């Protein structure tokens with residue numbers, strides 16, 4: 001997996017195709033996609049314009065994700081096939097379980113809800129879905145399988161039941177949420193981490209964008225670099241892949257120009273978490289997503305009132 005990829009969540013219709021083309025022309029070979037982002041069809045059309053004329057398919061690393069309404073074992077292969085049709089591809093390189101949470105898929109809606117809360121499927125376990133993911137590898141339609149937003153104990157649970165490790169776990173990680181313990185766990189188990197929101201993303205209710213933090217700007221000035229490059233260098237130095245999203249050509253290009261931080265600069269960026277009163281998680285489905293997901297995903301204090309626990313086995 002190339003260490004730097006292009007994120008595509010919230011890349012708008014009419015923009016995302018061009019973003020993908022610009023990224024490939026800038027040198028990106030890793031694209032991070034998902035059914036729920038609602039833009040795979042436009043990305044597929046963009047891929048047709050550059051593959052194979054500008055890049056060989058086998059030189060690209062394309063990740064997509066199984067959405068929460070397709071966790072029932074019989075829905076997993078059709079969901080992958082639907083993504084392949086949207087993208088116009090025969091296979092993808094990585095397929096991830098997007099969240100360790102099954103939604104009730106019977107209505108066909110991607111966010112089924114009642115009274116402001118997502119309708120959960122409390123019968124399908126993580127192990128049920130992981131077994132179906134393992135079967136996918138035999139079809140040749142996916143090269144590797146992994147998970148996303150999984151805690152260490154959830155990974156332990158699916159591995160204990162199947163003996164199969166996920167190739168990667170895609171998790172939120174940036175200087176405000178370093179997740180040191182989880183990073184250590186993955187290193188010990190030889191599981192790659194892919195860090196999402198590596199620039200600190202932007203979520204409602206939080207106006208301190210990391211790319212605008214004085215300390216990040218200070219280090220950027222010292223390196224004659226862009227603040228985005230500083231944050232990405234901090235992530236890659238921690239030994240994982242980063243997938244910054246941008247639809248802006250100049251940022252797509254600058255994010256790909258990798259720089260190296262000195263030990264002292266790395267430590268200074270690491271100090272941001274404490275300085276800004278972190279850790280700060282932006283993606284907390286309990287309390288932050290609409291409709292709300294009333295289930296305990298990260299075992300954090302904000303989730304203590306969640307009604308449901310994840311069904312592992």
Ligand code: NDP
Pocket residue numbers: 006007008009010032033098148149170171195196197198199200201202211226227228229243244245246247248251252254255283
């Ligand atoms: P990022 O941390 O990548 O931040 C994206 C934001 O930063 C956009 O507003 C973008 O704006 C802006 N930006 C990009 N480059 C720069 C720059 N150099 N300087 C200043 N601003 C910049 O957040 P995301 O939440 O998008 O996360 C990245 C990707 O991770 C997603 O796109 C998605 O693919 C994946 N993801 C996965 C999740 C999961 O559950 N597995 C959850 C969340 C994200 P602009 O486009 O205008 O340049």
Ligand code: 1BO
Pocket residue numbers: 009034036
């Ligand atoms: C709910 C989807 C978050 C971005 O991956």
